[in-house]
Amino acid sequence: xxxxxxxxxxxxxxxxxxxxxxxxxxxxxxxxxxxxxxxxxxxxxxxxxxxxxxxxxxxxxxxxxxxxxxxxxxxxxxxxxxxxxxxxxxxxxxxxxxxxxxxxxxxxxxxxxxxxxxxxxxxxxxxxxxxxxxxxxxxxxxxxxxxxxxxxxxxxxxxxxxxxxxxxxxxxxxxxxxxxxxxxxxxxxxxxxxxxxxxxxxxxxxxxxxxxxxxxxxxxxxxxxxxxxxxxxxxxxxxxxxxxxxxxxxxxxxxxxxxxxxxxxxxxxxxxxxxxxxxxxxxxxxxxxxxxxxxxxxxxxxxxxxxxxxxxxxx
Numbered sequence: 001x002x003x004x005x006x007x008x009x010x011x012x013x014x015x016x017x018x019x020x021x022x023x024x025x026x027x028x029x030x031x032x033x034x035x036x037x038x039x040x041x042x043x044x045x046x047x048x049x050x051x052x053x054x055x056x057x058x059x060x061x062x063x064x065x066x067x068x069x070x071x072x073x074x075x076x077x078x079x080x081x082x083x084x085x086x087x088x089x090x091x092x093x094x095x096x097x098x099x100x101x102x103x104x105x106x107x108x109x110x111x112x113x114x115x116x117x118x119x120x121x122x123x124x125x126x127x128x129x130x131x132x133x134x135x136x137x138x139x140x141x142x143x144x145x146x147x148x149x150x151x152x153x154x155x156x157x158x159x160x161x162x163x164x165x166x167x168x169x170x171x172x173x174x175x176x177x178x179x180x181x182x183x184x185x186x187x188x189x190x191x192x193x194x195x196x197x198x199x200x201x202x203x204x205x206x207x208x209x210x211x212x213x214x215x216x217x218x219x220x221x222x223x224x225x226x227x228x229x230x231x232x233x234x235x236x237x238x239x240x241x242x243x244x245x246x247x248x249x250x251x252x253x254x255x256x257x258x259x260x261x262x263x264x265x266x267x268x269x270x271x272x273x274x275x276x277x278x279x280x281x282x283x284x285x286x287x288x289x290x291x292x293x294x295x296x297x298x299x300x301x302x303x304x305x306x307x308x309x310x311x312x313x314x315x
């Protein structure tokens with residue numbers, strides 16, 4: 001059975017995309033390595049495939065109108081594996097007529113010295129993962145210009161929300177301890193403005209990009225509410241919603257480096273610490289103007305996020 005929309009990856013972003021598509025009454029297939037996923041909406045098919053194999057990409061996307069690429073290698077394997085993964089996906093979709101919607105972050109811009117990032121900000125990455133992210137985006141849009149397939153991309157900042165974002169800067173390490181009256185575990189200078197993207201807004205924006213032809217061939221910053229909020233201010237809003245005291249601790253570059261001696265993902269985070277050592281602000285006005293979408297108000301998004309963590313106790 002074919003589906004009009006195929007989502008690669010069953011993590012938080014993939015689930016946000018699926019939730020939005022189901023609301024719109026679309027037929028959806030999700031793809032991961034195992035063919036299994038928890039708490040997937042009724043009627044959504046989950047299948048197994050090796051996305052490093054173009055023929056399997058072609059098989060699981062047969063008949064699809066839009067394919068959403070939210071799959072990624074393990075964080076510590078980005079440099080070695082991400083280019084091969086994306087090249088396989090592009091090869092598998094070439095000539096199929098399906099549109100590819102890429103889920104991207106902001107690594108390609110590198111340090112901007114606190115200047116708000118727009119879609120016109122030059123790629124100036126100094127990190128390994130930032131350079132890889134930039135090359136992935138360039139190669140995908142080169143394929144679009146060559147007529148191999150239609151491509152668009154939605155870019156979000158550090159995201160928060162449902163579906164157990166344990167490794168996110170504002171994820172399980174923030175919400176679960178706070179629900180127990182303990183300090184949130186944050187990163188870097190928590191008094192600098194740092195844009196956070198609500199995961200459900202990310203999903204909604206990606207579906208819009210999949211629907212709209214004028215999105216094709218371009219990258220778009222998905223909408224963010226209160227892009228200049230600091231981590232400390234965000235924790236205060238979370239604490240107010242929970243009815244607890246706003247307590248937090250923060251890991252700096254040295255602590256992260258030490259953790260990297262034992263945890264591969266922490267080691268890979270060290271080079272990205274610049275994002276939390278200077279203002280990190282995203283301008284999403286291009287998307288908001290073009291598609292008339294505003295982000296969920298921050299307090300409402302936090303209320304929904306707290307409710308999710310309360311209903312999903314830490315295992």
